[in-house]
Amino acid sequence: MFCDEVWARTAKLLRAIHEHPFNTALGEGTLDRERFAFYIVQDARYLEAFAKALATAAVRATDPEEVAFWAQSAHGAIAAERTLHEGYIEEYGLTADDLAGVPTSPTALAYSSWLQAMALSAPYPVLAAAVLPCFWVYQDVGQALVSRSSETHPYRAWIATYADPSFEAAVTGAKEITDRLAASADEPTREAMAAAFVKATEYEWMFWDSAWRREGWPTSEWVS
Template identity: 65%
Template sequence: MSRLPDPPAGGFCARAWERTAELQRAVVAHPFNAALTDGTLDRERFAFYIVQDARYLIAFAQALSAAATRSEDPADAAFLAGAARGALVEERRLHAGYVEEFGLSADDLAGVATSPSCTAYTSFLRASALVDPYPVLLAAVLPCFWVYQHVGSEILAAVGDVSAHPYRRWIETYADEEFAEAVLAARELTDRAAAAADEPVRERMLAAFSRATEYEWMFWDGAWRLERWPTAQWLPE
């Protein structure tokens, strides 16, 4: 399983994907992901992305942990807590491998400022964890699961044999069957929460899912542009 089945018609996830369908296509077609697909993505951009993503994953794990504490279902709480651990352990292990491969030192990493897009996305997730109802928080974290799996599976389908691909480990991580199963679980959890919520909350869920998907596009765009703070020239290092 690399490409996921469509979500059940009439559920929240089906509505959310339909609402963001054009943006999802733009994410896959973004120059960063296009270059990642054909293996021409330069290492400077990928290294910048890896640094930002490592910092993003801390906030993502915090949001998942907050969702786990709010769940009244032990199985759902265990899934969310496990996903938080996976973000901090498994995906950061992937990052560490690339950092070592690229020969980046701790000083190199510390010298890269957290980008405006990464700051905005992590602030959005942390704010949702603090103030949003449980179903809205689930909708806010879902795109990081679903969009990455979608991009990974689309890249794998386009490339086919990735054994010699320079970004093989990244592609295999997000097109992996185990990750796809986690995405399905996250979708089902979010659909159940939406079904139990009232319509105003479901509308807030749609808004949160859409905004997080926008941040996904911005995250890759920021890496492609090696995004810097436009005010950095006036501040001391």
């Protein structure tokens, strides 16, 4: 199956995601608040692009069940996950003006722009493969971390979201759709799907790495 193939193809990258200092500290509950706050703000920006890509997948799908799945997932990306983010933002005492003053990081902008480009220009099966890592990788990380988080873990709410059975069902749905599309695709399309899955998984690692570094624009001192 396509999903088995691309998961195996990205095995080293996935291991690097699990072993990244951001996720290691997140699992241990020792991740400093500044890094997590930076991550939450950037992820909220990314989710807007992700939701639009999912909504575009719903428009481009022809199977009614696939239309419903992508539309529901787009709603979930904005409603459920943004609600969690807003709760964390409130906890950190950030205002709307504070958020507006935080620049979108280069990596967040690159990932969001690439995903929107896939939504607008790539064939529908390639778009399905491009959005799959944001489902699957997060579930994989969440399930790995949830067993190490106690009731008093400072980031338990975030971890529990991606280890929840309802999110697992969404991941299963995305995988099943992608496998069906790959099974009926020609070889060039299937290769494009694999390349999109790999690229999105690379962006997932880069996103966590950028949060760990609290990535900024190296050119910011030269512009006003």
